[in-house]
Amino acid sequence: MNYLNIPYRIFPLGDSAITVDFGNVIDEAVNNEVIGRFHQLKNYPLHGMIEMIPAYSSLTIRYDVCTVRKNTTIDITAFDWMKNKLDELLQLPMSAPQTSSRLLQIPVCYENGFAPDIKQLAAIKNLPVEEVIQVHTAREYKVYMLGFLPGFAYMGELDEKIAIPRKAQPQITFPGSVGIAGKQTGIYPLRSPGGWQIIGRTPLKLFDADREDPTLFQAGDTVKFYSITENNFYEIQNSLSFKRGDWSKV
Amino acid sequence: MSLKVIKAGILDTIQDMGRYGYQQLGINPNGAMDKYAMQIANALVGNDLQEAVIELHFPGSVFRFTQPTLIALSGADFSPSINGVPVPLHHCIAVNKKDELQFNKPVSGARAYIAVHGGLEIKEWLQSRSTNLKAGAGGFRGRNLNKNDELLLKSKNDFCYLLQGNDSKILPWFAGFAANEHSPxxxxxxxxxxxxxxxxxxxxxxxxxxxxxxxxxxxxxxxxxxxxxxxxxxxxxxxxxxxxxxxxxxxxxxxxxxxxxxxxxxxxxxxxxxxxxxxxxxxxxxxxxxxxxxxDHQTAEELLVKQQQHLLQLQNACIFRLQEYLHADRY
Incomplete structure (x- = not known):
């Protein structure tokens, strides 16, 4: 993986968090930088840091103001201290790429009952439904970030041929529903109102509170979809061992 | 050895300081809405400030105690009473077996907190006892409290001797500064x-x-x-x-x-x-x-540090008063 020297800007996210912004874009190289820096800070955490939230093109660090201030002189705010530390750190090159190198193969049933929006998408894009499926399963996608719902992965980049804006009105969406919004694709881990165009459903459980790792995806993962029949869907659903690591044998 | 819900409130959940470290997986932090009030209630009963508490909205649940214990109420004033007798916020209250705690009308504020001495027996999920309603996890079975739910207490201390036959007893210390400055x-x-x-x-x-x-x-x-x-x-x-x-x-x-x-x-x-x-x-x-x-940042951080100092002072004072009181009463 190639790390560029991407210019960044640091701004406060309130009084207890700080964001490093690499440019307000959806771009794989920028996201690699975010995830690389995320792993770098995970290995060398800053004093008072509580957690990090990597996103498309930004990395946010939550910190404990009282802990940080105990270590600083009265003249400097916790925010300034964090900002200085981050500036120092961002001058350093990252060592070996530490992003996830996992490739996750995700079975998806694109048949009617599971794909309420696929026909309309095909019609708008002037493609046969089969080609929509073929295009969606052809590429490997990168998990840029997780957000919105527990375990919801924002993936990209989608082929322009099947890119379509989200719905005007969110609708109730079932767990496992695979959606498209612009040039992103993603899967709803939980039943939720959602605005993404639903083109299929996976029988895999993307979120399970009882698993040691409750979510299937992590930022940095690579994902490839493959098409299954409705029968396959129920077979997998019934036979699945949901532990992470086991699912890939499906 | 528990606190039993005998009538369900509209939205009462177990909360603590929140679940941090998992937002990178899209798992929201939850936690008490009013963490200051939550910590005050914990301090008053001699708990760790971060101990899990019950957060109530109005109308709140009615609870029955199955053992004598110490509780503190904070946050919103929902006109609480024990066996029909009004009890104050921001005090440590000794309650007896079979006592019923209820909330009568919303006087001020939006969220009330109940802390119990020693804390509630709630399993952690991802290092926190806060309820995540969306994920259906954490807190009490991942949901709000229902009728007949029984919250076990961690402390088996018997405070019966404090009550001397009374239903409940307001102990002689309180959080003076806690009264919420209701400023818009x-x-x-x-x-x-x-x-x-x-x-x-x-x-x-x-x-x-x-x-x-x-x-x-x-x-x-x-x-x-x-x-x-x-x-x-x-x-x-x-x-x-x-x-x-x-x-x-x-x-x-x-x-x-x-x-x-x-x-x-x-x-x-x-x-x-x-x-x-x-x-x-x-x-x-x-x-x-x-x-x-x-x-500005300077002001925001100073106000936060000041709040934290108040809480630590209150906690120290309460622990001291509690030890002193329990000791004096027994001998």
Missing amino acids: EIFFLPGNEWEWLTEESKKIFTTTPFVITEQSDRMGYRLENTPLITLTNEEVVSSAVGFGTIQLLPVGKLIVLMADHQTTGGYPRVAHVITAHQSRLAQMKTGDEIWFRLT
Whole structure:
């Protein structure tokens, strides 16, 4: 993986968090930088840091103001201290790429009952439904970030041929529903109102509170979809061992 | 050895300081809406400040104790009573076996807290006892409290001797400074997209009141005022948000994110409520007015440090009083 020297800007996210912004874009190289820096800070955490939230093109660090201030002189705010530390750190090159190198193969049933929006998408894009499926399963996608719902992965980049804006009105969406919004694709881990165009459903459980790792995806993962029949869907659903690591044998 | 729900409230959950470390997986932090009040209640009964408590909305649950214990109430004043006799907030109260605690009417505030001496026996999920309603995990079975739920108490101490046959007893210490300053003033720091607002909109933001609408809950408060206007049509690529983040919706209205907020968002972040004022905000309800006041990092951090110092002082004082009292009473 190639790390560029991407210019960044640091701004406060309130009084207890700080964001490093690499440019307000959806771009794989920028996201690699975010995830690389995320792993770098995970290995060398800053004093008072509580957690990090990597996103498309930004990395946010939550910190404990009282802990940080105990270590600083009265003249400097916790925010300034964090900002200085981050500036120092961002001058350093990252060592070996530490992003996830996992490739996750995700079975998806694109048949009617599971794909309420696929026909309309095909019609708008002037493609046969089969080609929509073929295009969606052809590429490997990168998990840029997780957000919105527990375990919801924002993936990209989608082929322009099947890119379509989200719905005007969110609708109730079932767990496992695979959606498209612009040039992103993603899967709803939980039943939720959602605005993404639903083109299929996976029988895999993307979120399970009882698993040691409750979510299937992590930022940095690579994902490839493959098409299954409705029968396959129920077979997998019934036979699945949901532990992470086991699912890939499906 | 428990606290039993004999009548369910509208939305009562187990909460603590929140679940941090998992937002990178899209798992929101939850936690008490008013963490200051939560910690005061814990301090009063001699607990670790971070111990899990019950957060109540009005109408709240009715509870029955199956053993004598110590409790403290804080946050909103829902006119609490034990066996029909009013009891005060911000005191340590010894309660007896079979006592019934109920909340009679909403007097002030929006969220009340009950801390029990020693804490509740609640299993941690991802290092926190807070309830995540969306994921159906954490807290008491991942949901709000229902009739017949039984919350086990960690402490097996028998405080029967304190009561000397009384139903309940107000112990002689309280948190004086705790009484919430019910001020509509909420301090904020500018957000990254603050400069997107027109001068006129900034003026509206800082000089006119915003009213909390009915579309307000633990996830966030939607606010009503003249729609605000931005100078740009630029979009924000999804990025982290937090408790207190004030987002500008496309219709020009504001939403303040609260304890159950999503981890990331794509609306302009025009401002952030300072942490020290989140407690005040958490006690506001539909129809209340908010007046936003611009502040700076130095002030925001100092107010937060001061709150923390108050809590630690209170905790030390309460532990001392509790030891002294228990000792004196026994011998």
